[in-house]
Amino acid sequence: MKYLPFRLLLALSLAFAALAPAVHAADQKLVVAMLPKAKGNAYFISCKAGAEKAAKELGVTLLFDGPTDSNAAKQNEIIENWITLGVDVIVAACENKEGISTALRKAQKQGIKVVTYDADALPDSRTFFVNQATPEGIGYSLMDEAARLTNSEGEFAIITASLTASNQREWMKYIQARLTEKYPKMKLVLTRPCDDLKDKAQSEATAMMSANPNLKLIMAICSPGVPGAAEAVKQAGKTGKVKVIGLGLPNENKRYVHEGVTDSVILWNTMDLGYLSTYAGVAVAKNELKPGAKSFKAGTLGTFEIQGDNILLGKPFIFNQGNIDQFDF
Amino acid sequence: MRTASTNSAWKSAVFSHEGILFLVLVAEWVFFYHFGTTVNRHDVVVGFGTIDRQFDILRHSCEIGLLALALTPIILTAGIDLSVGSLLGLCAILFGMLWHDAGLSIPVAAAGALVVGALGGGLNALLITWLRLPPLIVTLGTYSLFRGLAEAITRGAVTYTDFPASFLFLGQERWYGLPTQAWIFLAVAALVGLLVHRTTYGRSFRAIGFSPEGARYAGLPVGRRLALVYLIAGVVSALAALIYTSRLGQAKADAGTGYELFAITAVVLGGTSIFGGVGSVTGTLLGVAAIAVLKNGLACLPVVMRMNGAEELSGMLTGALLLLALTGSVLPKYLSNWRASHHSARPQTPT
Numbered sequence: 001m002k003y004l005p006f007r008l009l010l011a012l013s014l015a016f017a018a019l020a021p022a023v024h025a026a027d028q029k030l031v032v033a034m035l036p037k038a039k040g041n042a043y044f045i046s047c048k049a050g051a052e053k054a055a056k057e058l059g060v061t062l063l064f065d066g067p068t069d070s071n072a073a074k075q076n077e078i079i080e081n082w083i084t085l086g087v088d089v090i091v092a093a094c095e096n097k098e099g100i101s102t103a104l105r106k107a108q109k110q111g112i113k114v115v116t117y118d119a120d121a122l123p124d125s126r127t128f129f130v131n132q133a134t135p136e137g138i139g140y141s142l143m144d145e146a147a148r149l150t151n152s153e154g155e156f157a158i159i160t161a162s163l164t165a166s167n168q169r170e171w172m173k174y175i176q177a178r179l180t181e182k183y184p185k186m187k188l189v190l191t192r193p194c195d196d197l198k199d200k201a202q203s204e205a206t207a208m209m210s211a212n213p214n215l216k217l218i219m220a221i222c223s224p225g226v227p228g229a230a231e232a233v234k235q236a237g238k239t240g241k242v243k244v245i246g247l248g249l250p251n252e253n254k255r256y257v258h259e260g261v262t263d264s265v266i267l268w269n270t271m272d273l274g275y276l277s278t279y280a281g282v283a284v285a286k287n288e289l290k291p292g293a294k295s296f297k298a299g300t301l302g303t304f305e306i307q308g309d310n311i312l313l314g315k316p317f318i319f320n321q322g323n324i325d326q327f328d329f
Numbered sequence: 330m331r332t333a334s335t336n337s338a339w340k341s342a343v344f345s346h347e348g349i350l351f352l353v354l355v356a357e358w359v360f361f362y363h364f365g366t367t368v369n370r371h372d373v374v375v376g377f378g379t380i381d382r383q384f385d386i387l388r389h390s391c392e393i394g395l396l397a398l399a400l401t402p403i404i405l406t407a408g409i410d411l412s413v414g415s416l417l418g419l420c421a422i423l424f425g426m427l428w429h430d431a432g433l434s435i436p437v438a439a440a441g442a443l444v445v446g447a448l449g450g451g452l453n454a455l456l457i458t459w460l461r462l463p464p465l466i467v468t469l470g471t472y473s474l475f476r477g478l479a480e481a482i483t484r485g486a487v488t489y490t491d492f493p494a495s496f497l498f499l500g501q502e503r504w505y506g507l508p509t510q511a512w513i514f515l516a517v518a519a520l521v522g523l524l525v526h527r528t529t530y531g532r533s534f535r536a537i538g539f540s541p542e543g544a545r546y547a548g549l550p551v552g553r554r555l556a557l558v559y560l561i562a563g564v565v566s567a568l569a570a571l572i573y574t575s576r577l578g579q580a581k582a583d584a585g586t587g588y589e590l591f592a593i594t595a596v597v598l599g600g601t602s603i604f605g606g607v608g609s610v611t612g613t614l615l616g617v618a619a620i621a622v623l624k625n626g627l628a629c630l631p632v633v634m635r636m637n638g639a640e641e642l643s644g645m646l647t648g649a650l651l652l653l654a655l656t657g658s659v660l661p662k663y664l665s666n667w668r669a670s671h672h673s674a675r676p677q678t679p680t
Contacts, residue, residue, distance in 0.1 A: 098490030
């Protein structure tokens with residue numbers, strides 16, 4: 001009785017040792033390993049849905065693994081694991097640009113191709129970056145959508161996260177450019193920061209409406225700003241009179257979109273992002289897509305423009321009453 | 330009834346906690362070697378059964394291994410240090426700052442990080458020995474304090490990178506065949522092993538673990554001995570911070586989050602009693618290896634890869650392994666108690 005555990009272990013070890021080093025022939029399919037920033041994040045889960053669709057169409061094996069929380073160290077460990085597993089291509093959304101680049105360079109040294117998406121690594125550690133949105137695309141789409149909703153005339157105001165944040169300023173630049181270029185009858189009366197806080201956005205929006213009775217639209221270009229502005233409009237009883245649009249996530253705006261307070265939420269289509277990234281990764285692994293290419297055709301989504309080493313997902317996606325329920329992030 | 334006899338010196342070695350853990354480790358290794366090694370499309374052998382993978386396991390074990398080594402003497406004294414992971418983060422950040430912002434050379438910045446580690450460990454030691462506060466509470470406090478400091482200094486946003494290749498050599502390259510940091514790990518293991526098993530210090534740690542009052546009455550400088558183990562833990566945490574920073578090529582405030590729990594798990598799995606007094610450095614090393622092989626091996630199994638759940642599964646199995654080891658270590662006692670009562674119920678018949 002006493003010796004049973006020992007004997008069992010010995011027998012087990014011997015059994016395996018006798019079989020080893022038996023080596024199983026693995027998948028003969030090309031293996032794409034996709035790394036999200038956090039695998040439980042709904043944003044990346046919808047990227048995965050697109051990636052799975054692409055993998056099925058292309059007949060490749062898709063691995064999708066990442067940290068449970070956004071953790072740069074774990075991202076590196078997962079990549080190192082993929083290196084020893086000898087995957088064909090790594091498609092990565094990077095939590096930390098510099099930190100992950102070391103691991104990605106190591107992968108490249110072993111002949112594994114690397115494509116990044118959503119958040120880029122250092123340029124020398126990947127072949128292409130699938131860029132989900134350019135500042136120009138975001139700025140123009142916001143302005144065009146505002147014009148469409150107001151018949152291109154009247155006063156509107158903007159809520160930003162802060163007046164100094166570089167991405168916000170970049171977007172503002174293109175909104176202004178589009179405004180002066182195409183919509184002379186529209187007037188930007190006020191731009192206020194909300195410090196990325198929903199409450200502050202709400203009070204700013206309330207103040208905007210009382211100071212500008214002719215205000216026709218509020219545009220929030222930070223994600224807490226959109227529901228914040230919508231709540232203000234709703235409470236002021238101006239639903240439909242003052243329109244709300246902005247840059248944000250579908251889930252936090254669904255309620256207001258269905259109530260008719262918020263007309264459109266602008267972001268990119270995350271499923272398309274996963275789909276395009278997978279197609280690009282496979283094409284790079286097969287040497288069909290090389291640096292210097294000017295365009296790239298990705299399955300049923302059509303052809304995408306390449307600027308330098310950035311594959312552009314293209315125009316942002318507009319979530320509205322008709323489609324917002326198809327997205328869960 | 331069979332009694333312990335001359336033919337079983339090696340059997341008692343096998344049946345020691347370390348012996349069983351070693352067998353578990355071998356079984357794990359053989360299992361993953363067999364099921365986790367595959368050939369890819371280009372007819373290249375990949376997975377667990379490659380030298381690269383084995384070195385990766387060693388590489389990934391070094392930081393948690395160092396923390397586990399630092400925790401072994403502490404747990405032997407019936408203490409605990411929950412702050413080692415946070416101190417690792419703080420030292421990593423300060424190392425990055427000293428090098429990048431203060432413009433110091435790498436060796437000077439590294440020395441600075443070690444000093445910070447010593448100060449952090451010293452703070453624990455001071456509170457535990459001077460004020461006689463319980464180690465659990467003290468280090469729970471410094472656990473938050475050190476991490477909070479690291480986050481405050483960097484506002485959670487600054488990441489130090491672009492370290493020179495000479496520094497990255499420590500964490501990413503090999504030196505005389507092994508990953509560079511493995512040499513440091515082995516050296517620290519040898520030093521801690523000597524301290525715990527070959528000096529009177531080690532005996533005093535155990536004595537304190539069994540009974541601090543008894544040790545005090547026996548004339549042992551309990552305060553100074555305790556201060557020493559927490560101080561060592563601080564310095565070793567700083568060492569782990571340098572290795573971590575070099576391996577990832579970055580220093581960020583979240584460095585080493587949760588490492589203290591992995592390290593404690595390894596120590597306890599290695600047979601060191603959480604109540605103090607009993608334990609060995611060999612056990613800790615085996616505990617570290619058993620967890621590392623399990624974690625890395627799982628990630629190589631094709632079925633786990635397809636599920637994309639290596640991290641969760643390794644968490645579950647590590648927990649199960651720990652509980653099994655704890656149950657296994659008390660089972661013989663219960664069994665012999667049961668047998669004793671079972672036998673005494675019947676009249677003893679001479680044979």
